[in-house]
Amino acid sequence: xxxxAVLSIDRVSxxxxxxxxxxxxxxxxxxxxxxxxxxxNGAGKTTLLNIIAGTYSPSSGRVHxxxxxxxxxxxxKLCHLGIARTYQIPQPFTSLSARQNIxxxxxxxxxKAAGMEHDKIFDLVNLSEQKDMPARDLATVxxxxxxxxxxxxxxxxxxxxxxxxxxxxxxxxxxxxxxIEEIHKMxxxxxxxxxxxxxxxxxxxxxxxxxxxxxxxxxxxGEVMKDEKVIAAYFG
Amino acid sequence: MKIPRLTTLVPxxxxxxxxxxxxxxxxxxxxxYLFSFFIYLALATMWNLLAGYTGLIMLCPHAFVGLAGYTxxxxxxxxxxxxxxxxxxxxxxxxxxxxxxxxVFRMKGIYFAIGTLVLPExxxxxxxxxxxxxxxxxxxxxxxxxxxxxxxxLGDKYWLALAIAAVSIFVVHIILRARLGLGLTxxxxxxxxxxxxxxxxxxxxxxxxxxAAFIMGIAGAAYYIHNPRIQPTSGFNxxxxxxxxxxxxxxxxxxxxxxxxxAAIVTFLRFLLADYGAWxxxxxxxxxxxxxxxxxxxxxxxxxxVGAYRLPLRLFxxxxxxxxxx
Ligand SMILES: Nc1ncnc2c1ncn2[C@@H]1O[C@H](COP(=O)(O)OP(=O)(O)O)[C@@H](O)[C@H]1O
Ligand SMILES: [Mg+2]
Numbered sequence: 001x002x003x004x005a006v007l008s009i010d011r012v013s014x015x016x017x018x019x020x021x022x023x024x025x026x027x028x029x030x031x032x033x034x035x036x037x038x039x040x041n042g043a044g045k046t047t048l049l050n051i052i053a054g055t056y057s058p059s060s061g062r063v064h065x066x067x068x069x070x071x072x073x074x075x076x077k078l079c080h081l082g083i084a085r086t087y088q089i090p091q092p093f094t095s096l097s098a099r100q101n102i103x104x105x106x107x108x109x110x111x112k113a114a115g116m117e118h119d120k121i122f123d124l125v126n127l128s129e130q131k132d133m134p135a136r137d138l139a140t141v142x143x144x145x146x147x148x149x150x151x152x153x154x155x156x157x158x159x160x161x162x163x164x165x166x167x168x169x170x171x172x173x174x175x176x177x178x179x180i181e182e183i184h185k186m187x188x189x190x191x192x193x194x195x196x197x198x199x200x201x202x203x204x205x206x207x208x209x210x211x212x213x214x215x216x217x218x219x220x221x222g223e224v225m226k227d228e229k230v231i232a233a234y235f236g
Numbered sequence: 237m238k239i240p241r242l243t244t245l246v247p248x249x250x251x252x253x254x255x256x257x258x259x260x261x262x263x264x265x266x267x268x269y270l271f272s273f274f275i276y277l278a279l280a281t282m283w284n285l286l287a288g289y290t291g292l293i294m295l296c297p298h299a300f301v302g303l304a305g306y307t308x309x310x311x312x313x314x315x316x317x318x319x320x321x322x323x324x325x326x327x328x329x330x331x332x333x334x335x336x337x338x339x340v341f342r343m344k345g346i347y348f349a350i351g352t353l354v355l356p357e358x359x360x361x362x363x364x365x366x367x368x369x370x371x372x373x374x375x376x377x378x379x380x381x382x383x384x385x386x387x388x389x390l391g392d393k394y395w396l397a398l399a400i401a402a403v404s405i406f407v408v409h410i411i412l413r414a415r416l417g418l419g420l421t422x423x424x425x426x427x428x429x430x431x432x433x434x435x436x437x438x439x440x441x442x443x444x445x446x447x448a449a450f451i452m453g454i455a456g457a458a459y460y461i462h463n464p465r466i467q468p469t470s471g472f473n474x475x476x477x478x479x480x481x482x483x484x485x486x487x488x489x490x491x492x493x494x495x496x497x498x499a500a501i502v503t504f505l506r507f508l509l510a511d512y513g514a515w516x517x518x519x520x521x522x523x524x525x526x527x528x529x530x531x532x533x534x535x536x537x538x539x540x541x542v543g544a545y546r547l548p549l550r551l552f553x554x555x556x557x558x559x560x561x562x
Contacts, residue, residue, distance in 0.1 A: 053299060054431075055432065073251045075428075075431035076432075076437070078432075079432055079433060084432070092425075093422050094426070108415075108422075108434035110436040154433060
């Protein structure tokens, strides 16, 4: 494992009964890197994020975070250590206001250095106007922003973003790219799962393509888009 | 001098008025009714903390009531005054909660509910033959009398129950406005998100579970100071579950004033229907079903929905403004 790796996935597999969701996965993410995870629906991307964030423990293999073996640690400990994630399908605290939603993450996120002020976070994700609304009254677009806001509020080292651009209009994409750029500038390491190609190609340094739980390609956006296996997985 | 806010003042005034009741010679029956009301209120408030704010459908209040009652009763047989036994009983209830927490918290939702429901039955069976002090039939059957409570007047018992109810409401009030309350609400709303936001779910659930067990224990033990005989069938009786459950659901789960309204109704019904035996539970059950269907948020929920608090609150605010001006 290299010295600067923030995240290291070492031959990780995950089975659900007979289904193999992730198979023998190995990769590293360097400090400050923006890594993209790509692959058709059901490829195992969300499962991989769930393993990194501690929602699931892997069936086999090890996960290291900043040099420390975190395999099987519970989600709240990983949050304290500096891993935050968004959910592909927003999972807010419905009875709490947007502001209280992210307050949970700052109150319970662990003894890290103070992160961004809440108002700045809301500005960044463009949710300032709705921050006092109960989450149950927010539209899906706003809930997606709230996912981002909550992930940022615990001031993580590594942030896992699961299809934050899904459902956005083209006009909203520059803003989303801007947010990722901003997170990157804060020095955070990002793992980005995305179907929206424009976001993927413009935001990331490197892409790993997954199909049926296995890594089929890895490289810069330009490289993987030309890869035959990738073309086959997507269009074949 | 800082003038206290009216919203703080009103509960304090009500508390003082209630505390004066035994001194102004109100009918003894009334003190009895209110005693029961305070006990049920404390139980319901704690049940609401778990079901309404933590998302734990805990079905073993009768384990805490029975254990605390037995601890206090048995204590009085070996020279522990009942006052100390009251606290010891609550502590035993909390200790029991701590012991069962690890296995029951591994179960989710309905499994947690069922897991907790079997515990009081096991305790009931155990206490039917276990007799740590006294010979087999001393005190009669498997029951114990609570000794040394003769000098404790009805007024004393009334104040004790009032204090327990007031403290339970105050505790929940504080919790809900503190960091703990935020975490509990997060757990209730979404456990996955709570965990990935850094909330230690086990620890927080355990905190509210222990608080509830302790206060339910003390409320149960206080009941057995007033009715100083405990038996397995009374201490571990399922009505200790049904009362707070009905009070909370009828009054409004997850709403602070819900258990207050609900406990008042449940107490009223209990005495009104006292002569009808089994029919009493049947009628209460029907009322429960009707409330659940007609007002899913309970009575307090309905009151909030129709804005029943708006006028009194506005009057408060106006009065407050006037006071602060002068
Ligand atoms: N909790 C689960 N239980 C059973 N199967 C699951 C579970 N989570 C994911 N899977 C399965 O694992 C595979 C990968 O799913 P997922 O990681 O969500 O894919 P992606 O995010 O790439 O679309 C799918 O076949 C999915 O049905
Ligand atoms: Mg997915």
